[in-house]
Amino acid sequence: MIKVFCLILLTELFGACMHVLFKKSVNSLPDTHPEDIRGYLLFFKSVLRLPTTWLGLLSVACGMTIWMTVLAQMDLSIAFPLDSIQYIMILAASHFIFKEHITKKRILGTGLILVGIIIVILSKG
Amino acid sequence: MKKPNINILSFGIIFLVLFSDILESLGELFYKKAALASGLDNITFSNLALFITGICHSGYLWIGISLYILNFFFWITALSKADLSVVYPIGSTNYIIVMVLSLVFLHENISPLRWVGVCFIILGIYFIFQSTRKRAGSDHD
Numbered sequence: 001m002i003k004v005f006c007l008i009l010l011t012e013l014f015g016a017c018m019h020v021l022f023k024k025s026v027n028s029l030p031d032t033h034p035e036d037i038r039g040y041l042l043f044f045k046s047v048l049r050l051p052t053t054w055l056g057l058l059s060v061a062c063g064m065t066i067w068m069t070v071l072a073q074m075d076l077s078i079a080f081p082l083d084s085i086q087y088i089m090i091l092a093a094s095h096f097i098f099k100e101h102i103t104k105k106r107i108l109g110t111g112l113i114l115v116g117i118i119i120v121i122l123s124k125g
Numbered sequence: 126m127k128k129p130n131i132n133i134l135s136f137g138i139i140f141l142v143l144f145s146d147i148l149e150s151l152g153e154l155f156y157k158k159a160a161l162a163s164g165l166d167n168i169t170f171s172n173l174a175l176f177i178t179g180i181c182h183s184g185y186l187w188i189g190i191s192l193y194i195l196n197f198f199f200w201i202t203a204l205s206k207a208d209l210s211v212v213y214p215i216g217s218t219n220y221i222i223v224m225v226l227s228l229v230f231l232h233e234n235i236s237p238l239r240w241v242g243v244c245f246i247i248l249g250i251y252f253i254f255q256s257t258r259k260r261a262g263s264d265h266d
Contacts (some may be wrong), residue, residue: 019204019213026205033206040202049199060193064156068180069173072160088212094210102210109252111209113217116245120220123238 007070008082014063016089020097021056027098028052081121086112137251138207139215145199146219150226154190207222207257214253217246 026048034043047053091110094100163179165172180186203212221243227233 019209021199023204023209026201030203034168043205044198057197066154069158069176071157072163072176073167087217090213091210094208094213098209100208100210103256105252105256106210106213109249109256110214112245112249112252113214114249116242116247116249117217117220118223119245120239123236123240123242 004070004073005026005082007066009062009069009085012086012089014059014066014095016086017059018056018063019090020058020093021052023098025050025053025056081118084117087114087117118120138203138212139218141199141203141206142212142215143218144220145196145203146216146222148196148199150219150223152189152192152196153193155185155192159183159186159189211253213259215250219248 027041028050029046034040060118087110091102091107158178159241162183162185163176165176165179206212224235224239224243
């Protein structure tokens with residue numbers, strides 16, 4: 001059980017890394033507001049040229065492999081709740097890595113979402 | 126008067142994230158089906174290779190991967206339009222989508238407590254939107 005818990009934690013960490021690396025990719029591009037389909041295609045093309053994007057995808061691949069082994073051993077309804085750890089990881093990363101302006105309202109919002117998720121999961125019985 | 130623009134942008138983001146969530150939920154479902162199709166219920170290091178071959182032979186895995194690739198483009202677009210600390214929590218609409226899907230397609234019984242949980246999530250998303258509006262008004266970068 002503890003082994004499975006550690007595996008899930010590792011999956012969450014890889015997941016958080018993915019979001020951080022993807023955000024790093026889009027932040028490094030100058031124009032991030034394409035207006036037509038062509039603009040979007042060019043945007044995706046430049047995103048796919050960045051090493052951070054591929055590192056992010058590698059992170060997903062690692063996370064997914066671990067997630068698969070977790071899913072096979074555990075019911076999805078038990079594995080899902082631990083997803084909520086990622087919200088805290090992402091909030092910390094947004095503050096420390098991207099220096100995003102985390103207002104009290106945003107913390108409150110994230111907190112309410114966390115409470116909501118925990119209630120939804122606990123209510124399953 | 127920039128405020129209306131910010132609101133429209135926020136609504137665009139919620140649809141992007143919603144769509145990305147639907148794709149992700151469906152992807153998860155196919156991954157679970159793939160894991161079940163492997164026929165192994167206890168994965169160890171010795172049968173890991175067997176498990177991986179098992180899931181790769183299952184078509185479900187590839188459907189799941191295709192959905193994730195499509196999801197990637199929606200997610201990248203959403204990330205490029207707002208802060209990570211805004212886009213990521215909005216992804217919690219995932220829980221509402223899964224609940225609505227199980228209500229409509231699986232006719233599952235939704236307990237009152239679960240509706241309470243969903244209300245908390247919606248309220249949380251509301252506050253996150255509030256935080257973007259205030260931020261855009263006070264400083265622009």
